[in-house]
Amino acid sequence: MNYFSSDFKLGILGGGQLGKMMLTDTRKFDIQTYVLDPSDEAPCKIGSNKFFKGDLMDFDTVYNFGKQVDVLTFEIELVNIPALEKLEAEGIKVYPSPKTLNLIQNKGTQKDFYAQHNIPTAEYKRFDNLDALKEAVANGAFSFPFIWKSTEGGYDGNGVKVIRSAESFNGMPNVQCIAEVMIPFKNELAVIVARNPSGEIKTYPVVEMEFHPEANQVEYVICPARIDDAVANKARAIALKVSEHFNHVGLLAVEMFQTEDDQILVNEVAPRPHNSGHYSIEASYTSQFEQHIRAILDLPLGNTDSKVAGIMVNLVGAEGFSGNVVYENIEKIIGMDGVTPHIYGKKQTRPFRKMGHVTIVNEDIAEARRIAAEVKNTIRVIA
Template identity: 50%
Template sequence: MNSKLFDKKLGVIGGGQLGKMLLAECNKMSITTHVIDSSEKSPCKNLCSKFYFGDLNDYNTILNFGRDCDIITFEIEHINVDALDELEKMGKKVYPRPDTLRVIQDKNQQKNFFKNNEIPTSDFKYFKCLDHLAIAIDKNEINFPCVWKKTKFGYDGFGVKVLKSLVDIETLPDSEMIIEEFVPFEKELSVIVARNPSGEIKCYNTVEMEFNKDSNQVEYVISPANISDTINKRAQDLAIRLSNSLDSIGLLAVEMFLTNNSILVNELAPRPHNSGHFSIEACQSSQFQQHIRAIFNLKLGETNHLGSAIMLNIVGSEGYSGKVYYENLDHVFKSKFSNLHLYGKEETRPNRKMGHVTIICDKFEDSYEKAKFLKETIKVKSK
């Protein structure tokens, strides 16, 4: 290998838990890393070579940050894509590419991309504001239940809501939105696919995501998903097709619905993803190492694993905000084959992602039982 390969400075936009886990892989290879985040309490602050504090949506802030980097990536979509365009014109390697991010940043553009490329997805309508939605409702153009999504700045269940009746519309913010047909799905699936500039592509197992019904956040990720080989292959083929169509470099997480033995694509994330955390312990190459391999145009790593892996998200308990205090974490270490990750966030609030646990057993039933126990036992409170 050319020893100068890792002499290149890697810039990471966003300094949350995804950035922290990406840096853990970078530090194994002594890659020089620059990180910028909008919080001075970023979990990445003490793990990178150089830390910058700034507004991720400000053009000049992102442009100036990227000037001193050779390769630029991101762990969050809500950033200034025009600055990334300019950095690419300056000769910087920006992965995933700005054009890819621009499509995914906006839910309306994303859904139109699916439609134009004949990717199976739910029906949808775009509305500029609540007044326009009200007109459509008066014309009986909207059927309940349906799904409301902000076109931009949604994350972790925020910016998404199932509308069961007119009453649910009263609490919506007045912003650009899409209204999607409600899909009575059997399972929610995800495939993480990696692609490098040479065109090599590899997928991880199709995983199953179980969501908390109140917060609309992922509670458990199950790998491999309890689906047939045929469905697994179909899901992976869809992910590969999307990665190629978008000319995506790095990781692409493809969230899907399984319904009536058919697969509908829900939405995309052009970065490491919560549904891939299991890969840190379960796979030869974690999603974070794979992302580095991809953006440095290296051969991609192996993605298969034996046994059953379940990832449990640790989130802030209801009714607690402030300096974080964890209860019963010792039970993770009493449980065989359990691996704890805390993200280094000093403050908790309800449903904030604070860490995760990955359990790997030979049988799904054993992994799931341990995950359920830890879910009920671990509490995230404030002092």
């Protein structure tokens, strides 16, 4: 198949920042792209060969879009899966497959999948609704505190809650859910795995999420994770196993806990380029976005090693500011060594809205970490 400067068309469902960063590489390779997104102001409107406005959850919209392309992928999981199934049945290549997407989209079936394949994960129980969970708790099947997760529709921390007492149930939706044992963990880690249809498979180095000591919010994604090699190797082996069992094609970001006794437990996966891999644009031989394209087009995978250490800081809207965005002090952080801001192109900021990210690269990871703190203390996303 000739992808380069040819009539070949890659379709992307979703036109947000992940799609935008993919387009950097489709432009580099001159691969034609069609993008579908509900917003007329989607970042992918610029940089795609053809942009379509439409509802990603609507069967006809997704189906009609997909019929125009040769390979179809997505940058967001909340898409109409029956349309993907029909497209796949009619010969369009859909990567990752709707079958995998079905398994992953429901956190209950995702957890069952780990259990079936002996993939270590925190103990859990599935419930048809909140009432059933409450009853189980009343019967002593679960003791406080534990984690509640809505099985569907969760995103970026939505649909997840720590249940410390029966009062926590107040105001919660009566939907299908899981209850999960709360794991005391040392580190939250992630590994991105790439796999192509021919079965070639590679893992990126383990990254570490460093949390704010008080706010319980991820502040830095650090590559490589500052952990023992033995733990890192275990994490990469488990991530590899997860991707293989899913028969996954494309990228799979595997989020994991490192427990107090150095066990690795899989938390959840995302079947696409992921926030935890943004550092790779500047730090890796092959960025996660280029790797995703290589994988779904069944091209050989690129080297996943790093050239230098990389740290990522998210740029989110500051509290108390809504309106036309201003990146206060961005010219100051640009002057720091090895600092690259990525601005996603959203005109309006809101508190905690993801507006961009900043990558800090350096030969010395401690120096990168020092500069990352300076970046975080300097730039502010205001209006």
